[in-house]
Amino acid sequence: MKILIGYKRVVDYNVRIQVKPDGSGVVTDGVKLSANPFDDIALEEALRLREKGVAEEVIVVGIGPADLTAHLRNGLAMGANRAIHVVTADAVQPLTAARVFLKLIEKEQPGLVILGKQAIDDDANQTGQMLAALWDRPQATFASKVEIADGKATVTREVDAGLEVIEAELPAVITTDLRLNEPRFIKLPDIMKAKSKPIDTIEFGSLGVEANDHLKTTHYAAPAKRSKGVMVKDAAELVAALKQKGLL
Amino acid sequence: MSKILVIAEHLGGKLNSSTARAVSAAVAVKGEAIDVLVLADSVDAIASEAAKIDGVSRVLTVARPENAHPLAAVLAPQIAKAAAGYSHVFVPSTTFGKDVAPRVAALLGVAQVSDVMSVEGPHTFKRPIYAGNAIITVEADPAHTVVATIRSASWSAAATGANNAPIETLAIDAALPTHTRFVELKQGASDRPDLQSASKVVSGGRGVGSKENFDIIFKFADKIGAAVGASRAAVDAGYVPSDLQVGQTGKIIAPELYMAIGISGAIQHLTGIKDAGTIVAINKDGEAPIFEVADFGLVGDLFKLIPELERAIG
Numbered sequence: 001m002k003i004l005i006g007y008k009r010v011v012d013y014n015v016r017i018q019v020k021p022d023g024s025g026v027v028t029d030g031v032k033l034s035a036n037p038f039d040d041i042a043l044e045e046a047l048r049l050r051e052k053g054v055a056e057e058v059i060v061v062g063i064g065p066a067d068l069t070a071h072l073r074n075g076l077a078m079g080a081n082r083a084i085h086v087v088t089a090d091a092v093q094p095l096t097a098a099r100v101f102l103k104l105i106e107k108e109q110p111g112l113v114i115l116g117k118q119a120i121d122d123d124a125n126q127t128g129q130m131l132a133a134l135w136d137r138p139q140a141t142f143a144s145k146v147e148i149a150d151g152k153a154t155v156t157r158e159v160d161a162g163l164e165v166i167e168a169e170l171p172a173v174i175t176t177d178l179r180l181n182e183p184r185f186i187k188l189p190d191i192m193k194a195k196s197k198p199i200d201t202i203e204f205g206s207l208g209v210e211a212n213d214h215l216k217t218t219h220y221a222a223p224a225k226r227s228k229g230v231m232v233k234d235a236a237e238l239v240a241a242l243k244q245k246g247l248l
Numbered sequence: 249m250s251k252i253l254v255i256a257e258h259l260g261g262k263l264n265s266s267t268a269r270a271v272s273a274a275v276a277v278k279g280e281a282i283d284v285l286v287l288a289d290s291v292d293a294i295a296s297e298a299a300k301i302d303g304v305s306r307v308l309t310v311a312r313p314e315n316a317h318p319l320a321a322v323l324a325p326q327i328a329k330a331a332a333g334y335s336h337v338f339v340p341s342t343t344f345g346k347d348v349a350p351r352v353a354a355l356l357g358v359a360q361v362s363d364v365m366s367v368e369g370p371h372t373f374k375r376p377i378y379a380g381n382a383i384i385t386v387e388a389d390p391a392h393t394v395v396a397t398i399r400s401a402s403w404s405a406a407a408t409g410a411n412n413a414p415i416e417t418l419a420i421d422a423a424l425p426t427h428t429r430f431v432e433l434k435q436g437a438s439d440r441p442d443l444q445s446a447s448k449v450v451s452g453g454r455g456v457g458s459k460e461n462f463d464i465i466f467k468f469a470d471k472i473g474a475a476v477g478a479s480r481a482a483v484d485a486g487y488v489p490s491d492l493q494v495g496q497t498g499k500i501i502a503p504e505l506y507m508a509i510g511i512s513g514a515i516q517h518l519t520g521i522k523d524a525g526t527i528v529a530i531n532k533d534g535e536a537p538i539f540e541v542a543d544f545g546l547v548g549d550l551f552k553l554i555p556e557l558e559r560a561i562g
Binding site: 011013016017019026093094095098117118120121122123124125126127128129130131132133134136137138139140141142144154157158159160161162163164165166167168169172177178179213214215216217218219220221222223226228229230231232234235236238239240241242245247248 | 259319320321324342343344346347348349350351352353354355357358359360361362363372376377378379380381382383384385386387388389392425427428429430431432433434435436444448472480483484489490491496497499504505515516522525526527528539540541542543544545546547553556557559560561
């Protein structure tokens with residue numbers, strides 16, 4: 001079985017995001033970029049399935065500009081067998097990303113597609129679900145445990161009410177939650193090894209995917225700031241303050 | 249004019265308050281009609297609750313045994329069919345809505361607006377990105393159906409009681425897949441208020457130190473009638489189950505009172521509480537970022553301070 005992994009590059013989660021003063025975007029020049037944390041979890045899960053003998057090949061997929069190669073090399077260094085780079089200078093919205101994945105699925109015929117449940121830049125939480133719809137296959141979102149046997153995935157999902165377990169016939173789309181696993185660290189020899197692993201480059205335009213994004217972002221703003229409050233000296237003062245506000 | 253279809257979220261035969269919050273967002277669109285769609289195996293109790301929500305024009309029901317559990321692959325084709333004739337489909341931005349709504353959007357071939365915080369116009373919305381560190385204004389193409397998830401913490405629940413909207417059965421001819429099956433739902437049995445809708449929440453973080461120590465948080469929460477939450481660090485460390493996690497990737501909440509105890513306040517956590525009315529922080533580290541957003545801060549050892557708080561409350 002092949003596993004396809006969505007491997008998005010985003011602003012590192014430790015970076016404090018600044019909105020540009022003219023509201024045209026957020027400052028991304030010179031900020032550290034990293035793999036979307038949920039995508040590292042997706043890749044780790046696929047590597048573990050390969051190590052268990054459930055899968056033979058793990059392919060990381062990136063959609064983005066020419067310099068995305070270095071990022072995909074990280075995925076290869078972590079352990080993916082090969083990478084596919086869909087080259088476009090434009091940011092793609094989730095529906096377009098899902099359509100790109102569908103094209104790659106038609107070619108690669110994976111048994112499983114694992115994506116992060118959301119990217120920490122746009123926080124959309126859409127691509128996996130959209131892909132599953134277009135592919136007409138099961139989706140198991142927000143996964144915290146995955147077991148593959150007898151042609152199906154048994155997935156524990158983190159939902160608001162607790163933990164939900166569902167069964168999904170393969171092929172299927174899984175999206176990862178935080179507690180699915182802890183991604184491994186990349187070791188130096190693996191970085192060297194990754195240099196010889198293949199990266200297929202596909203021009204976005206050659207896929208025949210329509211990028212008719214229906215959403216236009218017209219303005220970026222910094223969030224309303226909460227004003228800094230007061231420090232109280234002890235428990236009694238805190239309780240008195242909360243009682244005065246009618247909160248206790 | 250806009251016609252809005254709101255998808256009801258429910259569990260155990262009861263309507264989730266996220267539905268009435270999504271209705272509030274639908275009211276803000278100022279359209280001509282707001283219909284609520286109930287998909288369930290047994291719809292009557294849920295539908296009659298939904299019919300009481302102010303602003304609802306009609307409640308539409310689809311009762312099928314396949315709808316006993318909220319499987320996105322099963323629900324989405326029905327919602328996509330039901331969406332015909334509507335300008336907007338609104339779904340609560342809970343794990344239920346986040347799961348099903350994008351599947352509906354893709355079936356309709358449209359983009360989705362996630363986590364709507366405010367409605368600026370029928371096709372103009374504000375939503376957070378980068379864990380709420382930027383708020384964007386997005387415009388949806390008026391030529392297409394708007395599929396959106398509604399950020400519950402940004403909307404108060406529409407009032408109930410004065411309305412008595414008609415309830416109608418909807419016949420939907422949609423082939424439903426059998427490739428996805430519900431196995432079980434493991435729920436933490438709790439008499440405490442629901443974290444997502446509670447007016448008071450007490451959360452513990454890594455500073456609590458262990459699963460056993462977390463008892464002090466539960467007891468204090470019970471004393472003041474609060475729901476219990478936790479930071480990601482506390483959940484990752486196994487102190488409490490994942491459904492208590494508050495933050496960017498957990499629950500986004502807006503209680504009147506939020507007490508963060510032993511929580512340092514990573515931006516991902518602050519995202520989950522920035523709409524809270526009053527934030528109280530208790531932490532032994534006076535430099536912890538949580539104090540930057542707290543209305544009231546108290547520096548000290550939580551194991552000493554919580555008993556003192558309990559005594560002071562009386």
